[in-house]
Amino acid sequence: MTARLPWPLAYTVSGDDCAAPMPLGFAAPLAEAVGHLAELGYDGVEVQVRETGAHEAEALARTVEGAGLKVLGVGTGPVAAQDRLTLTDPSPDVRRHALFRLLGAARLAGELGVPVTLGQTRGTFVPGLEDIQRIWAERAVRHLAEEASTHGSRLLLEPQSRANTSLWHTPDEALTVIDALGAPAGLVLDTHHLDAEGIDATQAVTRHVSVTGCLQLAAPATRGPLTVGDPRLPSLLKTLHTGGFTGWLTLEHTQDGDSPRAAARSRTALTDAAAVLARSASPTSPRSTTHPF
Numbered sequence: 001m002t003a004r005l006p007w008p009l010a011y012t013v014s015g016d017d018c019a020a021p022m023p024l025g026f027a028a029p030l031a032e033a034v035g036h037l038a039e040l041g042y043d044g045v046e047v048q049v050r051e052t053g054a055h056e057a058e059a060l061a062r063t064v065e066g067a068g069l070k071v072l073g074v075g076t077g078p079v080a081a082q083d084r085l086t087l088t089d090p091s092p093d094v095r096r097h098a099l100f101r102l103l104g105a106a107r108l109a110g111e112l113g114v115p116v117t118l119g120q121t122r123g124t125f126v127p128g129l130e131d132i133q134r135i136w137a138e139r140a141v142r143h144l145a146e147e148a149s150t151h152g153s154r155l156l157l158e159p160q161s162r163a164n165t166s167l168w169h170t171p172d173e174a175l176t177v178i179d180a181l182g183a184p185a186g187l188v189l190d191t192h193h194l195d196a197e198g199i200d201a202t203q204a205v206t207r208h209v210s211v212t213g214c215l216q217l218a219a220p221a222t223r224g225p226l227t228v229g230d231p232r233l234p235s236l237l238k239t240l241h242t243g244g245f246t247g248w249l250t251l252e253h254t255q256d257g258d259s260p261r262a263a264a265r266s267r268t269a270l271t272d273a274a275a276v277l278a279r280s281a282s283p284t285s286p287r288s289t290t291h292p293f
Helices: 030-040 054-066 077-081 092-112 130-150 171-179 191-196 201-211 232-242 259-280
Strands: 009-014 044-048 070-075 116-118 155-157 185-190 212-217 248-251
Touching (some): 009 030, 009 259, 030 054, 054 092, 070 248, 077 092, 092 116, 092 130, 116 130, 185 201, 191 212, 201 212, 201 232
Parallel strands (some): 009 248, 116 155, 155 185, 212 248
8 A cells, every 4th residue: 555645755866066976865977877776667856956046957957857856945065075165163264154155055056946044054063162152153043044035935943963064953043033023934843853953753743843844864872764564654644734834855865885776765655654653543433534634
């Protein structure tokens, strides 16, 4: 038995501007990746970009849509992961370069009509500079949110574990920043980072579903592909539905050396969880209209 998910399902892919495929995304050039993902039944992709700007939106959309998929979001992880550019670097030139890249990603997202996400590019603290680094980050994120809004996009801020960044590890911390922005913004919730901070993912979704634009998924502990029978998945899907979630789901995890197989495993695990939820809510009488979605 299978059940169709009521939200778009995306997989993380790397833009052609990346120095190498991102380790938490499909390990292939963009055109090859979207072809595989379309065959597997995905709805779209979350594209990680390093330096692509608005002028390349048409070519990017043509590649993705040519496979029958949609760009659902623009990620900015490679700015820090591949070029070591962050908003809190002690060097003013590095900070300016990081913000320049992020603003370009926001304009790209605006051209595509999708949100832009921010994670590890906010950076880490240097002892003795914490206070001023926090100010640098807050100013830059405000600028980024305004740029995104001006160009028809929206910033989604991702709480990440302290292994990745010194700033905004929990949804509540990220929401404090969002509330002060003065521009439309929301959250990306990532089950791996929530787990790393000791936060129950289902509880976090329950509390913050109204401001969450994307839920990123990975297997607990391993951060690998999802597995069929993971008891957390039906609970997460039910919570998203109950809360009126209107965003998209992204698989962001390690590839276990075989991206097509990893992508297939994760999609199967999610559709199986939807089927489990459907069976648990099956009508107990002919008059019942109960349905999980």
